[in-house]
Amino acid sequence: MKHPPLNLRVSRTFSFVQGMSRRRSIRLTTEGTRFLLFTFGIGLAAINTGNNLFYLLLAMMLSLIVISGLLSEYCLRRLEFHRHVPDLIMANEPTTLTLSVTNRNRHLSSFSLRLLDVVEGQDVDRGLSIHLLPPQSSVLLSYPLLATKRGWIRFQGIRAYTLFPFGLFLKKGLYSTEAHLLVSPPIRPLTLRFVDELVSEGQGQSLPQRGHGTQLYNLRLYQPGDDSRAIHWMTTARTSQLIVRETEAEDQRRITVVLSIVAPEECAPLFERSVTFVASLLWQLTERAYPVRLIIGTEDSGLGSGSAHLLAMLRLLALCERQPPETNGVGHHGAHPPLTHEAERGYTVAVVPWSDQAAPTNMEQADRVLHATQLEELTHAF
DSSP: OOOHHHHHHHHHHHHHHHHHHHEEEEOOOOHHHHHHHHHHHHHHHHHHHOOHHHHHHHHHHHHHHHHHHHHHHHHHTEEEEEEEEOEEEEEESOOEEEEEEOOOOSSEEEEEEEEEEETTEEEEEEEEEEEOOEEEEEEEEEEOOOOOOEEEEEEEEEEEOOOOTTTTTEEEEEEHHHHEEEEEEOOOOOOOOHHHHHHHHHHGGGOBBBBBSSEEEEEEEEEEOOGGBBBBBHHHHHTSSSSEEEEEOOOOOOOEEEEEOOGGGGGHHHHHHHHHHHHHHHHHHTTTTTTTEEETTTTOOBBSSSHHHHHHHHHHHHHOOBOOTTTTSSOOSSSSSSOOOHHHHEEEEESSSOSOOOOOOHHOOOOOEEEEHHHHHHTTTT
């Protein structure tokens, strides 16, 4: 039977110990420090007096220290953590995250576990604790989360610690449960007057389309499967043929929102408020069932409507980053591609948080441009 070389076994042992040192940490508590000092005193008394009773007491205290270390280690061994996060949440809106904990030990339970969330390298106390987790069992924990800024939140892992059984040592273990949570800009209320003006300005951009409405769109011959309630009886009587009345879809005004991402450092607060403003505007337009389109730099959401399309646009807003202007004072060329497809873009609103830049091509094509001064007025309450 062949055995692995000695240096290979040593390397494996060293790797195991090194991995355990990264995942585990232990420190004395105040009670543990006192207990060790007392144990040291009992040891000195046993050596100086030679009394067997002191030796027995010393052996018992040393065994308690060993047992405490072993039991605390078994409490943290073979634990599995699974984090459940949504695809997208909104800033300043409380949400609930869930965490499942499973004890894979076959015979030993875990006691007195305290769980910390490791976010961006920092331990965050969510108030999660488990008093008893039997072997081969799971528990589902939930906790609230309030994100204050948009972008990615990186959850690196879970740090569990226990004082079991005697509170002499604080044993910690780190478990990798890496996950990423995307936070969209918050939604703020906009003045109805501004939204109504914007919609009324875009009425001239509406395109007649077949759909559900009240206005007449077209008359055509009846086809099998058509609703009999749509038959236009006056035309049918006049032509002696079954004629169906088609209606024009209401509120088909297309609105395109273009957000400029070029702004210097001093305009960063206004840029963030502009992102919030665009998210709020898109939210209200979607609530009114208008087809909308968002363009941020080179990113284009395309024209669409409904909640799924709104979530796609909020993802773009959550990930957009401010770009500093070039040294010559002109914004980045190519950061704003020219608008195409006149019928698709419809009425265009450009949001420019920095007014000193040269107007990009798509800003010149916009029907309405909101500059820094107007944005300050519209977002001062944000």
